[in-house]
Amino acid sequence: MQQQFDQRLRDNLDELSSRKLLKIEQEIVSPQSAQINLRAMGEREVLNMCANNYLGLANHQALVRAAHAGLERHGFGMSSVRFICGTHSVHRALERRLSEYLRREDTILFGSCFDANTGLFEALLDEHDAVISDSLNHASIIDGVRLCKAKRLRYANNDMGELESALREARHCRTVLVVTDGVFSMDGIGANLPGICDLAKRYGALVMVDDSHAVGFIGPGGRGTPARHGLEDRVDILTGTLGKALGGASGGYVSGRAEIIAWLRQRARPYLFSNSLMPALCEASLAAIDLAEDAEDLREKLTARTFQLRRGLSNLGFQVSGSDHPIVPLITGDAAIAVQISDYFLALGILVVPFSYPVVPQGAARIRMQVSAAHSAEEIERVIFAFRSARTHLGAGSPRSGS
CATH class of the missing domain: 3.40.640.10 (Type I PLP-dependent aspartate aminotransferase-like (Major domain))
Known part of the structure; x- marks a missing residue:
């Protein structure tokens, strides 16, 4: 019974891995911030676009x-x-x-x-x-x-x-x-x-x-x-x-x-x-x-960086959910494309995470980014440029006209 149970779990994990849907936990070796160091990257610094650190207070x-x-x-x-x-x-x-x-x-x-x-x-x-x-x-x-x-x-x-x-x-x-x-x-x-x-x-x-x-x-x-x-x-x-x-x-x-x-x-x-x-x-x-x-300055900065990212992605023709919130989901539809973008970005030193079923509905896979007041305008431009590059090199992302 135990062997059958363990084998079933291994088979399920292998099936997720074969479809590139296995969730990988990135090990951070630095304080949480806009820039973090990942163990998998040889402790190299990467730009973090995934945290719920909206006001940048996680390491204040x-x-x-x-x-x-x-x-x-x-x-x-x-x-x-x-x-x-x-x-x-x-x-x-x-x-x-x-x-x-x-x-x-x-x-x-x-x-x-x-x-x-x-x-x-x-x-x-x-x-x-x-x-x-x-x-x-x-x-x-x-x-x-x-x-x-x-x-x-x-x-x-x-x-x-x-x-x-x-x-x-x-x-x-x-x-x-x-x-x-x-x-x-x-x-x-x-x-x-x-x-x-x-x-x-x-x-x-x-x-x-x-x-x-x-x-x-x-x-x-x-x-x-x-x-x-x-x-x-x-x-x-x-x-x-x-x-x-x-x-x-x-x-x-x-x-x-x-x-x-x-x-x-x-x-x-x-x-x-x-x-x-x-x-x-x-x-x-x-x-x-x-x-x-009393953080009006941080809220204003967060609003500005959110608008910058949303406008940049929309100008590139990507389908972005929502309107003004610092949660910025770029809809790919296809889970494999979301994984490809994530891998491509990590090679560029930017951490983004793909989301697919069952976290979101079938056919609604996405890259969900979260803007922080700790992000600079230059860092947001770097993300926009990376999406432009990903579309060129991977053909990734679904322009609104084709979605």
């Missing part, structure tokens, strides 16, 4: 100093879950700071936003309720919805007609929760939050937003998509991460009304059964929020 010295100070003051780890003896004063301080920053009544910390999303639905909803989810929502939302007993409905991405149909279907349920990503991570597309909130109000539904790819750099003060649309008071539950714009380490949270957060402390399983965040991470996250709140 203010965060490094805060983490060092946190280690000295609080030690390394808590060795416990929150309700036993794992709640440190710095956990409470970070929860209060996030609540203040996001303009919410209360916040609860999780080990990751994946944990936050997988723990939320089961705790808040049961067979008397309904959850309505956008078709492009993150895997953590999909998994979290699967864990709860609520009626499950789905609508096509940003399709308000389908959302309204789902709301009508769920109108007899006790509580209806509409859940969406603030920004859809594989496409760089923002949610139609005004339309969602209007429909939710009309049908008496609650709204939840996972704002992982927005908080820190979108909206006034970087407070995210609800703030961008002036809808902070219309979103009932906000989840997010400390692992992207806010320092890039780890940790997630749920923010919302006090009653929601209080109940999650009693019933959210990833919170109840996982060790609390290390205190030094919380100290660094406090420093990251302070930086992000």
Whole structure:
């Protein structure tokens, strides 16, 4: 039995490898930044176009100093879950700071936003309720919805007609929760939050937003998509991460009304059964929020570099998803072409990663890049030139006229 099982896994891995779909983990031997050193490249420096390091804070010295100070003051780890003896004063301080920053009544910390999303639905909803989810929502939302007993409905991405149909279907349920990503991570597309909130109000539904790819750099003060649309008071539950714009380490949270957060402390399983965040991470996250709140210069630079890359690729005739977000997916359609581009770029000293099924739908393979405020205009021009060269040498990428 064991030999058959192991052989099946080897066969599956070989099949992925033969189709050039095997995910390869690049080993970094330097701090995370716009330029990183890869073990596979003989520790040579490459331009990094893959990280969620939107504000360039992942190796910011203010965060490094805060983490060092946190280690000295609080030690390394808590060795416990929150309700036993794992709640440190710095956990409470970070929860209060996030609540203040996001303009919410209360916040609860999780080990990751994946944990936050997988723990939320089961705790808040049961067979008397309904959850309505956008078709492009993150895997953590999909998994979290699967864990709860609520009626499950789905609508096509940003399709308000389908959302309204789902709301009508769920109108007899006790509580209806509409859940969406603030920004859809594989496409760089923002949610139609005004339309969602209007429909939710009309049908008496609650709204939840996972704002992982927005908080820190979108909206006034970087407070995210609800703030961008002036809808902070219309979103009932906000989840997010400390692992992207806010320092890039780890940790997630749920923010919302006090009653929601209080109940999650009693019933959210990833919170109840996982060790609390290390205190030094919380100290660094406090420093990251302070930086992000006043980082208009970094947000302006991020916007400029994003526009530069998107305009350059569009001028070359490539199909690029989204409009203004620093997630910049260049659609190839063919997975093999995406892999070819990735390999070609690595030889040029630029790290980009191909995405294909099952991460994205069949026939929708892409190179997903992420712009950082740490990137210079010269580095973005280098990426644009590399795509021009790849099209010439590989015939790679699908111009819009042929897609």
